[in-house]
Amino acid sequence: MININKERVLNEFIEVVKVNSYTRQEREMADLLLGKLKDMGLDPYEDRAHDEFGGNAGNIVVKLEGRKDKTPLLFCAHMDRVAPGENISPVIKEEKIYSDGTTVLGSDDAAGIVAILEALKCIQERNIEHGDLDFVFTAGEEEGLLGSKNLDFKKLKASYCYVLDAGGPVGTIVNQAPGQYEILITVKGLAAHAGSDVEKGINAIMVVSDAVSSLKWGRIDKSTTSNLGVIQGGRATNIVCDLVELKGEVRSLDMNKLDLHSRRIGEHFKSITRKWGAQLDFQKIHLYSPFQLEENEQIIRLAQKAALETGVEPLAKSSGGGSDANVFNARGIPAVNLGIGTEKAHTREEYIGIPDLLHLAELVLNIIKLS
Numbered sequence: 331m332i333n334i335n336k337e338r339v340l341n342e343f344i345e346v347v348k349v350n351s352y353t354r355q356e357r358e359m360a361d362l363l364l365g366k367l368k369d370m371g372l373d374p375y376e377d378r379a380h381d382e383f384g385g386n387a388g389n390i391v392v393k394l395e396g397r398k399d400k401t402p403l404l405f406c407a408h409m410d411r412v413a414p415g416e417n418i419s420p421v422i423k424e425e426k427i428y429s430d431g432t433t434v435l436g437s438d439d440a441a442g443i444v445a446i447l448e449a450l451k452c453i454q455e456r457n458i459e460h461g462d463l464d465f466v467f468t469a470g471e472e473e474g475l476l477g478s479k480n481l482d483f484k485k486l487k488a489s490y491c492y493v494l495d496a497g498g499p500v501g502t503i504v505n506q507a508p509g510q511y512e513i514l515i516t517v518k519g520l521a522a523h524a525g526s527d528v529e530k531g532i533n534a535i536m537v538v539s540d541a542v543s544s545l546k547w548g549r550i551d552k553s554t555t556s557n558l559g560v561i562q563g564g565r566a567t568n569i570v571c572d573l574v575e576l577k578g579e580v581r582s583l584d585m586n587k588l589d590l591h592s593r594r595i596g597e598h599f600k601s602i603t604r605k606w607g608a609q610l611d612f613q614k615i616h617l618y619s620p621f622q623l624e625e626n627e628q629i630i631r632l633a634q635k636a637a638l639e640t641g642v643e644p645l646a647k648s649s650g651g652g653s654d655a656n657v658f659n660a661r662g663i664p665a666v667n668l669g670i671g672t673e674k675a676h677t678r679e680e681y682i683g684i685p686d687l688l689h690l691a692e693l694v695l696n697i698i699k700l701s
């Protein structure tokens with residue numbers, strides 16, 4: 331049982347959420363963190379990841395040398411937040427923190443940031459034994475894991491990575507998450523007058539409707555889903571429609587199935603458009619790869635033990651979405667995503683319990699102590 335300084339955590343949380351920090355606009359947050367880390371006597375650095383994605387701040391990394399007989403660990407939280415997330419005015423009601431209803435709260439991912447900062451302070455104040463530790467505050471997470479994808483992994487030596495960014499109560503350990511392809515489809519038909527020349531046209535709406543309706547969508551198998559989310563096309567009722575654009579996605583816990591099903595969609599559209607004499611442009615864009623870690627692996631056992639020590643229920647589970655943990659796993663550092671206690675993330679109703687904030691900081695410390 332570690333007594334976390336409630337007053338300090340709460341004040342820091344409020345300070346962090348009040349700082350504006352959108353994707354690609356994390357400068358203010360990055361400067362705040364650099365200042366706080368330097369004030370602790372640490373030596374943080376900022377990388378140039380944002381050169382790759384057009385932001386105004388890179389990832390912030392700080393390293394702590396420690397005992398070599400302990401497992402080297404990495405903790406990660408992201409600096410950016412979704413809109414509307416500017417000029418946040420937090421409101422405390424019955425041990426919970428909300429926004430004033432006009433913005434998100436930004437506990438996604440201020441909770442993760444604050445837990446790391448508090449853990450660092452406790453390590454210093456109480457001389458807590460630790461191994462080599464890396465802490466990474468990523469930029470650009472919310473729009474495609476941009477910061478982590480452009481991290482310099484050569485500088486990171488951790489055996490395991492704990493990302494502090496999952497939904498669900500503190501104690502949640504996301505040990506599997508799907509990979510995702512974005513699918514962009516353009517079908518080009520042939521325009522013609524819808525009355526006099528209708529036979530000369532090739533209606534892209536008909537082609538797309540044929541292709542879409544003759545393929546399975548939604549739940550493909552236990553680990554794979556597909557979805558079409560956007561359809562656009564057509565100009566007027568008196569013109570045979572010559573262009574339809576579709577946007578969709580495929581997710582799977584299994585990289586082979588992800589590849590296979592995305593390819594299947596492409597081949598299916600190819601054969602249908604050929605049948606109609608239309609033209610196809612099909613693109614699949616790799617957003618991130620899936621990961622699956624077994625529950626008996628050391629990275630999870632360590633988190634489970636630390637959760638029990640913290641007094642929260644450890645629960646390993648699968649997630650439907652991607653996070654920086656997908657990138658760390660793909661780059662060879664086994665990573666799980668830990669629940670931060672945030673509820674209704676990405677909405678104006680987002681809130682977090684003050685006990686969750688304290689538990690999260692304590693969980694990070696316990697993982698470090700038990701490593």
Ligand SMILES: [Zn+2]
Binds near residue numbers: 438439495
């Ligand atoms: Zn997040």
